[in-house]
Amino acid sequence: MKEYVIGIDIGGTFTKSGFTxxxxxxxxxxxxxxxxxxxxxxxxxxxxxxxxxxxxxxxxPFKILGVGIGAPNGNYHTGTIENAPNLKWKGVIPFADLxxxxxxxxxxxxxxxxxxxxxEMVYGGARNMKDFILITLGTGLGSGLIVxxxxxxxxxxxxxxxxxVNVVENGRKCGCGNHGCLETYASATGxxxxxFELLAEDSRGSELVNYSFNELNSEMIYNAAVKNxxxxxxxxxxxxxxxxxxxxxxxxxxxxxxVFLFGGLAKSGDYIFKPTKKYMEENVMRxxxxxVKVLPSELTDKNAAVMGSSALIWKELDK
Amino acid sequence: MKEYVIGIDIGGTFTKSGFTxxxxxxxxxxxxxxxxxxxxxxxxxxxxxxxxxxxxxxxxPFKILGVGIGAPNGNYHTGTIENAPNLKWKGVIPFADLxxxxxxxxxxxxxxxxxxxxxEMVYGGARNMKDFILITLGTGLGSGLIVxxxxxxxxxxxxxxxxxVNVVENGRKCGCGNHGCLETYASATGxxxxxFELLAEDSRGSELVNYSFNELNSEMIYNAAVKNxxxxxxxxxxxxxxxxxxxxxxxxxxxxxxVFLFGGLAKSGDYIFKPTKKYMEENVMRxxxxxVKVLPSELTDKNAAVMGSSALIWKELDK
Numbered sequence: 212m213k214e215y216v217i218g219i220d221i222g223g224t225f226t227k228s229g230f231t232x233x234x235x236x237x238x239x240x241x242x243x244x245x246x247x248x249x250x251x252x253x254x255x256x257x258x259x260x261x262x263x264x265x266x267x268x269x270x271x272p273f274k275i276l277g278v279g280i281g282a283p284n285g286n287y288h289t290g291t292i293e294n295a296p297n298l299k300w301k302g303v304i305p306f307a308d309l310x311x312x313x314x315x316x317x318x319x320x321x322x323x324x325x326x327x328x329x330x331e332m333v334y335g336g337a338r339n340m341k342d343f344i345l346i347t348l349g350t351g352l353g354s355g356l357i358v359x360x361x362x363x364x365x366x367x368x369x370x371x372x373x374x375x376v377n378v379v380e381n382g383r384k385c386g387c388g389n390h391g392c393l394e395t396y397a398s399a400t401g402x403x404x405x406x407f408e409l410l411a412e413d414s415r416g417s418e419l420v421n422y423s424f425n426e427l428n429s430e431m432i433y434n435a436a437v438k439n440x441x442x443x444x445x446x447x448x449x450x451x452x453x454x455x456x457x458x459x460x461x462x463x464x465x466x467x468x469x470v471f472l473f474g475g476l477a478k479s480g481d482y483i484f485k486p487t488k489k490y491m492e493e494n495v496m497r498x499x500x501x502x503v504k505v506l507p508s509e510l511t512d513k514n515a516a517v518m519g520s521s522a523l524i525w526k527e528l529d530k
Numbered sequence: 531m532k533e534y535v536i537g538i539d540i541g542g543t544f545t546k547s548g549f550t551x552x553x554x555x556x557x558x559x560x561x562x563x564x565x566x567x568x569x570x571x572x573x574x575x576x577x578x579x580x581x582x583x584x585x586x587x588x589x590x591p592f593k594i595l596g597v598g599i600g601a602p603n604g605n606y607h608t609g610t611i612e613n614a615p616n617l618k619w620k621g622v623i624p625f626a627d628l629x630x631x632x633x634x635x636x637x638x639x640x641x642x643x644x645x646x647x648x649x650e651m652v653y654g655g656a657r658n659m660k661d662f663i664l665i666t667l668g669t670g671l672g673s674g675l676i677v678x679x680x681x682x683x684x685x686x687x688x689x690x691x692x693x694x695v696n697v698v699e700n701g702r703k704c705g706c707g708n709h710g711c712l713e714t715y716a717s718a719t720g721x722x723x724x725x726f727e728l729l730a731e732d733s734r735g736s737e738l739v740n741y742s743f744n745e746l747n748s749e750m751i752y753n754a755a756v757k758n759x760x761x762x763x764x765x766x767x768x769x770x771x772x773x774x775x776x777x778x779x780x781x782x783x784x785x786x787x788x789v790f791l792f793g794g795l796a797k798s799g800d801y802i803f804k805p806t807k808k809y810m811e812e813n814v815m816r817x818x819x820x821x822v823k824v825l826p827s828e829l830t831d832k833n834a835a836v837m838g839s840s841a842l843i844w845k846e847l848d849k
Contacts, residue, residue, distance in 0.1 A: 342689075
């Protein structure tokens with residue numbers, strides 16, 4: 212009988228889900244909005260109804276082994292989502308328990324970036340690595356730290372929240388309530404804010420004058436950079452500078468073999484990788500210079516996040 | 531037959547060594563200068579001759595099981611000391627191999643702060659903890675990260691070099707060659723530099739006007755603070771601010787149960803702990819607020835560093 216794990220990736224904007232097998236294939240995947248639901252019950256009603264529909268697409272007899280969930284501020288130890296800055300549901304949400312009421316199966320939850328890091332290790336470019344960091348550059352910035360071949364959960368269950376380390380004193384307001392957090396600069400939203408800051412300084416020669424704050428996204432900034440738009444190029448350099456400097460700090464913490472960049476902004480290729488690598492090298496101590504690779508995630512297809520979430524269960528079953 | 535492990539702790543100024551037993555007792559310990567030897571051979575000749583003398587003080591029949599070494603920029607995987615900013619021996623020193631030629635026994639080496647963290651876990655205040663960070667505040671700043679009950683060595687073998695993360699852009703010159711490293715602010719030397727900066731700004735009302743740069747040490751600054759010297763108090767606040775802010779970053783990496791402060795400057799009690807804790811709390815993201823303890827090391831006696839170094843071997847023997 213075919214065996215599947217349900218993978219659910221909860222992003223600030225969209226939720227992606229699907230059924231994965233042990234070989235890294237994803238079936239009956241679907242996408243639904245996250246931010247359209249003000250309360251968690253409505254969101255879950257819709258999620259379960261979508262999963263029911265998706266399940267009908269699976270062929271032949273099968274068995275579901277568990278549910279793996281990646282979510283912002285997801286706590287592995289308790290299965291809760293706690294005060295997630297990018298989600299509308301505030302406070303502590305007992306998400307794994309709520310899912311468990313519907314599916315009487317093992318349910319594991321961690322932050323979405325931790326899940327992506329597991330996916331990179333199980334299916335992606337980190338298959339032979341024991342020490343690496345994965346950074347997700349989406350609406351926010353997430354991170355997963357792998358040390359000695361295991362995810363770092365930490366005492367409280369949500370280690371790896373690099374998006375909320377301070378990089379600019381009294382800097383940009385962050386959804387978490389603090390100011391100057393890394394993700395307010397280094398993320399798809401962060402680079403947009405940088406573009407608007409630069410437009411205010413000197414807008415000459417840039418096609419980015421034509422977009423509202425709501426319209427502009429990181430793909431448009433990438434497209435402008437490809438056409439040598441000076442402001443777009445400067446925005447990428449500034450983003451890579453802040454990210455690269457902070458990665459130098461992270462390297463000093465865990466001495467990784469590589470840092471993987473994942474998510475929308477990472478698709479900008481050299482425009483983001485070159486400055487990130489350059490400023491990381493400028494700032495790491497001598498022992499680490501020219502040793503730590505900065506690589507694109509190899510989970511580039513649309514199912515990457517779902518694979519990562521499901522990897523939580525597959526990894527546990529392998530133990 | 532009594533069993534011992536030789537513990538060697540190499541600091542920038544002094545080397546401490548002794549023979550430890552499994553119960554956490556230290557025998558025949560001695561101290562010798564580190565910085566008096568321009569080349570490593572002379573240093574080792576003296577170290578081995580001191581160890582020989584010390585060995586004669588041990589009573590009854592005994593067996594030496596191995597040698598554990600804590601050293602700045604010590605690489606666990608290769609047993610080398612690599613480009614240590616605080617040592618006179620430059621380049622890559624195959625220290626474990628050199629010791630191994632003299633003692634045909636297991637020799638393990640890691641950075642001195644990693645060794646202290648192991649000591650804290652085996653003999654000190656972290657006996658029941660699986661996730662914590664230990665910071666040494668001596669001539670420089672070292673750090674050891676414990677994740678899931680194990681030391682984080684990282685891909686290259688020297689993870690946990692928090693002393694050399696950048697905290698001030700184009701800041702103070704560091705022995706590592708970079709500028710603005712954490713240890714140039716938060717260490718016994720760092721607070722002295724801060725005092726001199728403050729004296730330049732406004733020296734009124736401070737007894738610290740009476741010391742040369744060479745004379746001043748962190749104990750004198752502590753003694754002045756106890757007498758409410760305004761400049762000394764301000765220096766502690768500034769030191770705790772920079773350290774606390776950076777610890778907020780480290781907490782986001784590994785979500786520790788506690789941060790232990792160890793070494794000369796940590797002996798200043800509330801003068802350093804209060805501002806460190808305060809600024810850490812101000813800067814951590816909400817999920818971590820009021821959860822992470824900042825504690826004094828419980829390895830406060832003079833043998834702490836030696837115990838930590840020897841714990842490298844005892845821990846391995848227990849496996």
